Amino acid sequence: MAQLITFKSSTFDVAREAPNPVNPIFGESVVNWLRAALREAGYEVSDAAPEDWGWYIDVRRGPDLYFVGATSDGDVVEGTREWTVQIHKPRTFMARLRGQGALSASDELTATILTILRRDADVRDLAVDTQA
Numbered sequence: 001m002a003q004l005i006t007f008k009s010s011t012f013d014v015a016r017e018a019p020n021p022v023n024p025i026f027g028e029s030v031v032n033w034l035r036a037a038l039r040e041a042g043y044e045v046s047d048a049a050p051e052d053w054g055w056y057i058d059v060r061r062g063p064d065l066y067f068v069g070a071t072s073d074g075d076v077v078e079g080t081r082e083w084t085v086q087i088h089k090p091r092t093f094m095a096r097l098r099g100q101g102a103l104s105a106s107d108e109l110t111a112t113i114l115t116i117l118r119r120d121a122d123v124r125d126l127a128v129d130t131q132a
Contacts, residue, residue: 003087003110004129010079011122020050027054030070030083037116059109065090066109085113
């Protein structure tokens with residue numbers, strides 16, 4: 001299961017992003033922004049890394065580990081770009097069998113990221129979708 005958060009913003013300057021060596025898709029500016037905010041909220045966060053669909057960070061608090069990615073390959077409309085943030089919570093095979101540790105709509109990290117996004121006055125059209 002994954003949480004997909006979509007929003008529109010003109011805050012992030014993709015021209016200042018490092019080139020993604022895997023695939024020319026943006027997202028570094030968003031994960032670096034989230035990285036700083038999540039550290040302030042008490043999470044351990046890795047450096048941003050490229051992936052074929054965008055950029056990601058690993059996020060940890062206590063025993064919980066998450067994979068948070070960001071991407072945008074859409075057009076800019078009136079200075080605004082649409083972004084997608086993905087939140088995944090890896091689990092062992094046994095945890096899956098036992099139904100333990102699944103990412104839920106009320107997950108603390110999801111709530112924290114939504115709070116961070118809602119604090120930014122430039123974030124618009126914020127939506128959350130849970131993917132099974």
